[in-house]
Amino acid sequence: MPGIYMIDVMRRLDLNLLITLDALLTELNVTRAARRLHLSQPAVSVQLGRLREYFEDPLLLPGPRGMRPTARANELREPLRNALATLTEAILPSTPFDPKLSTQSWRIAAFDYGEFTILLPALARLRAAAPRSRLAVLQSAPAQVAIKADQGEIDLSLMTAAEAPQDLHSRSLFTERYVLAGRIDHPQLKRRPTLAQFCKLDHVIASPDGGGFQGVTDVALAKLGMARRVAMSVPHFLFLVTILERSDLVALVPSRLIQGSTSLRVVEPPLDVPGFEMVMVWPERIHRDPAHRWLRQQIADAV
Incomplete structure (x- = not known):
């Protein structure tokens, strides 16, 4: 299997040896390669010996002006350089994000x-x-x-x-917190209603799951031994707001949803209803x- 074979190959070869080989193939001189790698000449010579053993090839032979690569070394030169460049690009920190140019x-x-x-x-x-x-x-x-x-x-x-x-x-x-809202001229919202008056109003609630007639307000009322009349439930808050503007229904709605509205009257509810984060x-x-x-x-x- 190619994947397993590749993993086995990489386990047997130290990545640092490939970096050394790239330097040697670039410089064709052990001393200059050692200087490039910030290593001692003996250390690079030892690594060259390990590379020769791994590839079963001398890789670099003595020449008149330094060293000359074998045929196997020439085969390795370009693929090795490309592979190391790709690896370097992959592990370097990402370039800064430029929103003006981004097509994200x-x-x-x-x-x-x-x-x-x-x-x-x-x-x-x-x-x-x-x-x-x-x-x-x-x-x-x-x-x-x-x-x-x-x-x-x-x-x-x-x-x-x-x-x-x-x-x-x-x-x-x-x-977020809840407020009580109805149309701007709603007769029962000229002032904050009492709890008893609140329960007698016809309410609409948002039920994201669809069809529910109970919410956090009903849980809070039940703890007080009281209940309200929920006449309608809708799946979306924005539809709920439209209903409030065009009917006598009221609702406890998240305050940010109707902030700045000129078509709704907003008052504090007569009981504490937990908000949400x-x-x-x-x-x-x-x-x-x-x-x-x-x-x-x-x-x-x-x-």
Whole structure:
């Protein structure tokens, strides 16, 4: 099997010997090769002996003005030089990322809340700094994020800290809180309602999994022995906002989602409802990539 054979060959040959051989084939002189390698002449002579033993060939023979390569050495010269150059390029630190010249394509997983509160604020910054780059926004269930990230289908995911896979890198972006909102002229929201009044209102909730009629608010109410009427559930936050603008339904919504809205009335809810932390997560395979580090910093700065 070629793969196993190659591994066996490399195990038997010290990489440093190939570097020495390259220097010898360049200089055709042991003394000059030793100076080039910052080694002593005897050390290079010992390494030449090991190379001759490995290749079963003298490689370099005495000549009138130094040394002359054998036919086998001439065969090795160009492939060896190319291989060492490729290896050097592979292990050297990456060149600095230049966003102005980059044609990078990024794939970010986010639902509508993350799109609106994180990507939208970052968009102008990204377009101005990296005008030739491309951005694909995808949707992925939290349970699939780690798998898709490791397989290269996703570069970054925006999600709540509670949903974030433990085996991915993460960075906190902000902590969100809930506010009570309804249309601007909603008759029951002229002032902060009491808890009893709150429970009598008709509510709409966002249920990303679809069809749910309970959320964190209902858990908080149940601890107080109370319940509210949830008249409607929708899968997307932005659709929920439109419903609030065009009906008498109310909702507890994340504050950033409606920040600055002139079509909604916002009041503090009459009970404490736990908020959530938004994070971005990414896999180990691109953790140190200069382009990806730049993208993460741009998003963090934008929010």
